[in-house]
Amino acid sequence: MSVRRVVRPVIHIDPERCDGCGACIQPCVEGAIQLIDGKARVLREELCDGAGFCLSACPTGALTVEVREAEPFDPKAAEQPANEQAATRLPVHCFRCGRTDSEVVLLAGRRAGRPLWVCTGCLPALIHSNGRVAW
Ligand code: SF4
Numbered sequence: 001m002s003v004r005r006v007v008r009p010v011i012h013i014d015p016e017r018c019d020g021c022g023a024c025i026q027p028c029v030e031g032a033i034q035l036i037d038g039k040a041r042v043l044r045e046e047l048c049d050g051a052g053f054c055l056s057a058c059p060t061g062a063l064t065v066e067v068r069e070a071e072p073f074d075p076k077a078a079e080q081p082a083n084e085q086a087a088t089r090l091p092v093h094c095f096r097c098g099r100t101d102s103e104v105v106l107l108a109g110r111r112a113g114r115p116l117w118v119c120t121g122c123l124p125a126l127i128h129s130n131g132r133v134a135w
Contacts, residue, residue, distance in 0.1 A: 003071050009050030010070045013040050017062035023115060024054040024063060026092065027108055031081025046074040047081065056108035057115045094119035096126070 011032070013024075020038040032047035033040050033054060040062070042048050050073070055063045091100035095116040100106075104119040118126065 003046075005069045006072050007067060007069050008073070009052075009065045009067050010045055010048050011042055011050065011052070011054060012064045012066040013042065014062045014064070015039050017060045019060055019062075021059065023057045023059060026085075027053040027057045029053075029082045029085055030078035031085060032078075044077075046071040047078050049073045049075075049078070053108060056110050059115055092117045094122055096122040 013033075018039045020035055020040065022035055022040070024033050024040055025035070028048075030047045030049060032042050032044060032049075034043050035041075036043070048070075050065055052063075052065045055065070091102055092106055093100055094104065094106055095118060097119060099119055099121070101117075104121055106117040106119050107123065109116050109118050
């Protein structure tokens with residue numbers, strides 16, 4: 001039986017830009033991205049919801065969201081990798097206050113081309129400081 005395909009957002013990885021650092025793997029809780037032969041790849045597109053949380057983690061700009069024909073996102077299939085990752089993942093920290101994603105909601109950001117995480121507690125200060133808060 002063939003899978004019905006739909007037009008929707010899916011992560012695209014430029015293999016020329018990808019240096020295989022692996023920074024995009026943890027933000028993808030669905031487990032859609034894996035490193036194969038030193039390059040990141042979306043191996044099972046039904047696990048990619050196209051939300052783009054991986055984008056700002058990439059230091060080389062290899063990741064984009066493209067709208068194309070793909071298998072539909074399968075939230076049931078994505079549950080297992082998400083649960084496995086929750087059990088084994090390393091915590092990420094807010095670059096400013098140091099709290100982890102177990103304590104606060106963290107958002108992926110970039111500064112001078114480098115990825116970082118910022119919590120929702122520190123984000124307003126950064127937005128409203130007019131550049132006075134040090135990054
Ligand atoms: S974060 Fe970017 S450079 Fe690093 S593995 Fe992922 S796509 Fe490649």
